[in-house]
Amino acid sequence: xxxxxxxxxxxxxxxxxxxxxxxxxxxxxxxxxxxxxxxxxxxxxxxxxxxxxxxxxxxxxxxxxxxxxxxxxxxxxxxxxxxxxxxxxxxxxxxxxxxxxxxxxxxxxxxxxxxxxxxxxxxxxxxxxxxxxxxxxxxxxxxxxxxxxxxxxxxxxxxxxxxxxxxxxxxxxxxxxxxxxxxxxxxxxxxxxxxxxxxxxxxxxxxxxxxxxxxxxxxxxxxxxxxxxxxxxxxxxxxxxxxxxxxxxxxxxxxxxxxxxxxxxxxxxxxxxxxxxxxxxxxxxxxxxxxxxxxxxxxxxxxxxxxxxxxxxxxxxxxxxxxxxxxxxxxx
Amino acid sequence: xxxxxxxxxxxxxxxxxxxxxxxxxxxxxxxxxxxxxxxxxxxxxxxxxxxxxxxxxxxxxxxxxxxxxxxxxxxxxxxxxxxxxxxxxxxxxxxxxxxxxxxxxxxxxxxxxxxxxxxxxxxxxxxxxxxxxxxxxxxxxxxxxxxxxxxxxxxxxxxxxxxxxxxxxxxxxxxxxxxxxxxxxxxxxxxxxxxxxxxxxxxxxxxxxxxxxxxxxxxxxxxxxxxxxxxxxxxxxxxxxxxxxxxxxxxxxxxxxxxxxxxxxxxxxxxxxxxxxxxxxxxxxxxxxxxxxxxxxxxxxxxxxxxxxxxxxxxxxxxxxxxxxxxxxxxxxxxxxxxxxxxxxxxxxxxxxxxxxxxxxxxxxxxxxxxxxxxxxxxxxxxxxxxxxxxxxxxxxxxxxxxxxxxxxxxxxxxxxxxxxxxxxxxxxxxxxxxxxxxxxxxxxxxxxxxxxxxx
Ligand code: HDD
Ligand code: HEM
Ligand code: HEM
Numbered sequence: 001x002x003x004x005x006x007x008x009x010x011x012x013x014x015x016x017x018x019x020x021x022x023x024x025x026x027x028x029x030x031x032x033x034x035x036x037x038x039x040x041x042x043x044x045x046x047x048x049x050x051x052x053x054x055x056x057x058x059x060x061x062x063x064x065x066x067x068x069x070x071x072x073x074x075x076x077x078x079x080x081x082x083x084x085x086x087x088x089x090x091x092x093x094x095x096x097x098x099x100x101x102x103x104x105x106x107x108x109x110x111x112x113x114x115x116x117x118x119x120x121x122x123x124x125x126x127x128x129x130x131x132x133x134x135x136x137x138x139x140x141x142x143x144x145x146x147x148x149x150x151x152x153x154x155x156x157x158x159x160x161x162x163x164x165x166x167x168x169x170x171x172x173x174x175x176x177x178x179x180x181x182x183x184x185x186x187x188x189x190x191x192x193x194x195x196x197x198x199x200x201x202x203x204x205x206x207x208x209x210x211x212x213x214x215x216x217x218x219x220x221x222x223x224x225x226x227x228x229x230x231x232x233x234x235x236x237x238x239x240x241x242x243x244x245x246x247x248x249x250x251x252x253x254x255x256x257x258x259x260x261x262x263x264x265x266x267x268x269x270x271x272x273x274x275x276x277x278x279x280x281x282x283x284x285x286x287x288x289x290x291x292x293x294x295x296x297x298x299x300x301x302x303x304x305x306x307x308x309x310x311x312x313x314x315x316x317x318x319x320x321x322x323x324x325x326x327x328x329x330x331x332x
Numbered sequence: 333x334x335x336x337x338x339x340x341x342x343x344x345x346x347x348x349x350x351x352x353x354x355x356x357x358x359x360x361x362x363x364x365x366x367x368x369x370x371x372x373x374x375x376x377x378x379x380x381x382x383x384x385x386x387x388x389x390x391x392x393x394x395x396x397x398x399x400x401x402x403x404x405x406x407x408x409x410x411x412x413x414x415x416x417x418x419x420x421x422x423x424x425x426x427x428x429x430x431x432x433x434x435x436x437x438x439x440x441x442x443x444x445x446x447x448x449x450x451x452x453x454x455x456x457x458x459x460x461x462x463x464x465x466x467x468x469x470x471x472x473x474x475x476x477x478x479x480x481x482x483x484x485x486x487x488x489x490x491x492x493x494x495x496x497x498x499x500x501x502x503x504x505x506x507x508x509x510x511x512x513x514x515x516x517x518x519x520x521x522x523x524x525x526x527x528x529x530x531x532x533x534x535x536x537x538x539x540x541x542x543x544x545x546x547x548x549x550x551x552x553x554x555x556x557x558x559x560x561x562x563x564x565x566x567x568x569x570x571x572x573x574x575x576x577x578x579x580x581x582x583x584x585x586x587x588x589x590x591x592x593x594x595x596x597x598x599x600x601x602x603x604x605x606x607x608x609x610x611x612x613x614x615x616x617x618x619x620x621x622x623x624x625x626x627x628x629x630x631x632x633x634x635x636x637x638x639x640x641x642x643x644x645x646x647x648x649x650x651x652x653x654x655x656x657x658x659x660x661x662x663x664x665x666x667x668x669x670x671x672x673x674x675x676x677x678x679x680x681x682x683x684x685x686x687x688x689x690x691x692x693x694x695x696x697x698x699x700x701x702x703x704x705x706x707x708x709x710x711x712x713x714x715x716x717x718x719x720x721x722x723x724x725x726x727x728x729x730x731x732x733x734x735x736x737x738x739x740x741x742x743x744x745x746x747x748x749x750x751x752x753x754x755x756x757x758x759x760x761x762x763x764x765x766x767x768x769x770x771x772x773x774x775x776x777x778x779x780x781x782x783x784x785x786x787x788x
Contacts, residue, residue, distance in 0.1 A: 061409075090744055097411065322454060
């Protein structure tokens with residue numbers, strides 16, 4: 001493995017963390033959207049607020065980390081993607097503003113009208129942001145972002161069948177993760193009713209995610225044959241892993257093992273990303289830009305990997321503490 | 333390479349829109365970021381006093397400030413995320429070539445953000461999950477990481493002023509020394525000046541809120557302490573900041589003389605140069621300025637007869653717009669000295685009478701100190717960034733070679749401006765509500781009955 005391979009690997013680990021953890025935070029916003037009227041949905045919204053309040057900022061930093069690693073390690077890729085994808089990235093950025101800000105504003109507000117307004121902004125942007133980020137991924141995977149500044153089509157690069165599929169998949173998968181995570185939180189909060197509600201949702205969105213992913217294979221066959229052939233050959237084991245993990249998580253949910261179900265659910269989603277990576281390796285921007293064509297100088301890669309290793313020593317225990325702390329009941 | 337295409341497609345209007353959008357989002361983020369750097373330390377101090385003395389007022393203050401921090405951090409994080417998108421969306425030419433050169437400080441900044449966000453989550457939400465001492469300790473990583481992120485990101489900006497640590501061949505970077513790029517000559521003055529600025533903005537900003545409350549007659553212990561703590565921090569650091577500003581100006585005299593010439597509106601390189609205050613620059617001359625003989629030479633080189641380089645040293649297309657830079661600098665310095673005077677006023681009263689000033693005029697001025705420090709901050713950045721024009725990387729890459737060739741940036745600017753207007757309105761409204769929310773009655777204050785309403 002070259003240094004560039006290690007760095008792309010690190011980037012993919014960070015991206016997986018963002019999709020699983022950050023994705024669940026977006027998904028919680030999706031459930032917030034459909035929680036019903038102010039009174040009926042109040043308890044669900046409260047649970048969502050309590051669950052994601054302490055952690056969403058830390059989860060969000062994964063995205064920033066991915067972006068920074070990208071421009072450090074693969075500057076030409078960063079420049080190509082962000083110039084060709086000007087429109088969806090700008091929309092996703094605005095969605096991120098609306099999501100983060102309105103979540104904090106809602107928490108700090110007491111009047112019903114204000115809470116409704118911020119709540120709507122929070123929930124709406126929780127759907128739009130993963131969708132647009134997904135369209136970017138779909139555009140890259142289907143080979144629509146050539147190397148160079150704004151060399152790709154500014155509209156069809158992200159408005160195409162594969163992008164639409166990836167956008168919808170991002171939203172559904174986020175909703176599924178959130179529902180799985182919230183089941184256990186609801187049980188800990190001692191609410192039978194909420195636990196049941198989120199279990200139904202987790203099962204429903206789990207099946208939906210599976211259906212979108214399966215149906216997606218047909219789309220890819222016609223719209224991104226290169227990706228399709230990768231997914232059905234070298235990456236097939238990873239695809240199977242994702243499917244099996246998904247089924248296991250649904251079985252565990254059905255039997256009420258909520259805390260354990262989180263693991264296969266995360267694996268199912270993470271494996272989708274790794275399947276994509278394996279399918280197109282060693283290309284970074286299909287159809288013809290490989291990792292080694294666009295990586296930064298080796299001395300930069302080495303320093304980046306080095307400081308990341310040192311940083312991880314600080315980061316990992318802190319993150320573990322954060323998650324463990326809020327999974328325990330509060331002291332009286 | 334795509335350079336020729338680039339130059340063809342980017343219109344002046346698009347370039348202007350990109351610069352304006354960048355300036356708007358940076359200028360917005362930086363205000364919030366200052367609170368992210370300064371406020372945790374001030375809050376942790378109040379919590380520490382509460383623990384040490386058992387004084388309920390300190391505890392109430394720490395709680396209030398933590399609430400406001402929750403809101404400010406959220407908008408700080410999202411407005412910062414937009415910036416990292418914009419680095420690519422607006423300036424892909426810069427990032428394609430130099431992303432790897434300035435990647436190191438940004439990577440380190442990523443870790444600082446992680447630590448900050450993790451411990452902030454704990455600090456804000458775990459009051460009832462941790463013993464009081466442990467809770468206090470979780471505030472410390474937040475303070476350290478906040479200062480660290482300011483340091484790292486300003487290293488990247490300093491590199492744009494003093495690009496080092498790379499070799500260039502035909503527009504392609506062939507050799508990189510990431511540490512040399514990060515610790516470039518502009519790093520020390522710029523980072524120190526910025527971190528101090530953050531404490532001034534946070535300190536004076538928080539103090540202004542209580543100054544307003546005191547003017548409205550809520551002159552109880554809660555509000556006096558809420559005023560005194562942040563005000564003292566900021567007032568003590570103001571003279572230091574002015575000293576560091578002088579260092580920054582010296583630095584420019586030797587390392588970025590064109591920027592200094594723009595700051596002073598100096599056209600011809602000359603000896604024994606006067607300092608010019610106010611005035612308007614056109615056709616190579618400063619009109620209507622107040623001149624103090626030999627002072628610029630003295631300030632810039634510690635010698636009243638020293639030679640100071642002028643704008644004429646470089647061709648016209650390499651000169652920054654003088655009036656903007658000159659006036660921005662004047663505003664920063666004026667605000668700096670005004671804040672110094674305000675701090676001195678409080679200090680003298682304290683020293684003579686052992687208490688806070690009582691004059692309403694003092695609190696009227698203090699109520700504006702937050703605005704004044706924000707003004708100094710923004711003006712300082714305008715000096716630095718506009719004074720760097722037309723270069724995005726000083727002497728190496730021009731802004732028009734860095735901007736994206738994508739059409740329609742003007743429309744993008746309009747949308748982004750609209751979003752920032754909404755965001756500003758909502759942030760101010762929410763913070764005001766927080767400030768006006770009634771205080772929970774503290775046991776020992778309920779008797780004296782002097783707490784009804786509080787500030788954040
Ligand atoms: C509260 C904020 C504040 C205050 C009171 C001052 N400054 Fe400042 N100044 C900044 C906040 C700031 C800043 C926003 O933080 C800048 C922009 C970039 C930087 O590194 O710091 C800055 C930049 C900056 C620069 C340009 C540095 C460069 O381009 O490399 C100079 C020469 C000065 N300052 C000088 C001064 C002087 C002589 C002051 C004395 C009154 C002063 N500043 C007060
Ligand atoms: C420390 C981090 C910062 C970085 C990395 C940075 C980077 C940039 C970049 C890439 C541009 C666009 C290119 C150019 O016009 O030269 C720019 C422009 C600008 N920035 Fe900064 N900046 C930073 C901080 C700030 C802050 C805090 C402000 C606050 C006001 C600011 C004000 C501006 C302005 C006014 C412009 C437009 C200059 C012009 O077009 O004339 N910058 N900056
Ligand atoms: C002088 C300029 C800057 C300073 C002092 C500064 C400081 C900070 C601080 C202290 C935070 C933590 C959040 C908060 O306190 O509200 C923050 C957030 C952030 N900043 Fe800046 N920043 C500056 C400019 C920039 C620039 C130029 C970029 C990107 C190119 C940037 C990207 C970010 C990002 C991505 C976050 C969010 C981190 C999170 O999610 O916690 N900042 N900044």
